[in-house]
Amino acid sequence: AQTVTQSQPEMSVQEAETVTLSCTYDTSESDYYLFWYKQPPSRQMILVIRQEAYKQQNATENRFSVNFQKAAKSFSLKISDSQLGDAAMYFCAYRSSYGGATNKLIFGTGTLLAVQP
Amino acid sequence: DVKVTQSSRYLVKRTGEKVFLECVQDMDHENMFWYRQDPGLGLRLIYFSYDVKMKEKGDIPEGYSVSREKKERFSLILESASTNQTSMYLCASSPVGINNQPQHFGDGTRLSIL
Numbered sequence: 607a608q609t610v611t612q613s614q615p616e617m618s619v620q621e622a623e624t625v626t627l628s629c630t631y632d633t634s635e636s637d638y639y640l641f642w643y644k645q646p647p648s649r650q651m652i653l654v655i656r657q658e659a660y661k662q663q664n665a666t667e668n669r670f671s672v673n674f675q676k677a678a679k680s681f682s683l684k685i686s687d688s689q690l691g692d693a694a695m696y697f698c699a700y701r702s703s704y705g706g707a708t709n710k711l712i713f714g715t716g717t718l719l720a721v722q723p
Numbered sequence: 724d725v726k727v728t729q730s731s732r733y734l735v736k737r738t739g740e741k742v743f744l745e746c747v748q749d750m751d752h753e754n755m756f757w758y759r760q761d762p763g764l765g766l767r768l769i770y771f772s773y774d775v776k777m778k779e780k781g782d783i784p785e786g787y788s789v790s791r792e793k794k795e796r797f798s799l800i801l802e803s804a805s806t807n808q809t810s811m812y813l814c815a816s817s818p819v820g821i822n823n824q825p826q827h828f829g830d831g832t833r834l835s836i837l
Contacts, residue, residue, distance in 0.1 A: 610765075612765075615763070628807060639823050641825060641826075643825075649830070650828055650829065650830050650831075651813065651828040651831075652828070653825040656823055656825065659825055686731040697765060697766065710756075710768065710771065710781075711766075711768075711826060713765040713767075714765055714766040715763055716765050
């Protein structure tokens with residue numbers, strides 16, 4: 607069975623600085639999808655960024671980018687120019703491409719990011 | 724934008740009560756999910772449904788059941804609530820057959836069982 611590990615329960619970053627959140631996963635599959643979700647305090651969880659395993663190029667969405675290392679089974683999230691609104695719980699998630707139609711996700715335990723003004 | 728609406732943000736119930744958590748989505752998604760979120764444990768899948776009246780157990784189904792009578796609505800039922808079911812419950816939906824599409828989440832229901 608696949609597992610997702612986020613080894614940093616909490617992180618802190620100064621406003622305008624860069625921070626990297628770690629995520630590793632374990633799978634025997636060659637094709638899959640990886641996601642980072644953001645859950646602000648008392649607010650809805652939203653997608654930050656996604657990566658298809660068959661793509662070598664790292665995904666980027668504005669200030670958010672990933673470092674996808676397939677051989678190392680690592681999927682870290684880099685937040686550049688951190689803003690106060692980036693403070694949230696961040697979850698890494700894995701989805702098998704062999705899971706059929708159900709789009710089941712496997713989540714890590716989350717990293718709580720604090721942004722200091 | 725996809726809208727996933729959970730009927731209550733906060734709910735307080737007593738041990739032994741039958742509890743219903745409701746979720747409605749407006750994007751005609753085939754898949755719907757119920758998760759439980761606990762500190763240090765992340766999100767754990769309770770049940771999911773891939774079509775009306777179809778359901779499958781997730782990782783922690785014990786003590787829960789679900790109902791999906793209409794495509795847009797997915798209900799989570801705690802048959803006899805217990806204190807260890809105090810948690811945050813999240814509903815999500817997604818389309819079928821599009822592998823890289825994310826799940827869309829509701830705001831969550833924080834349930835306390837006294």
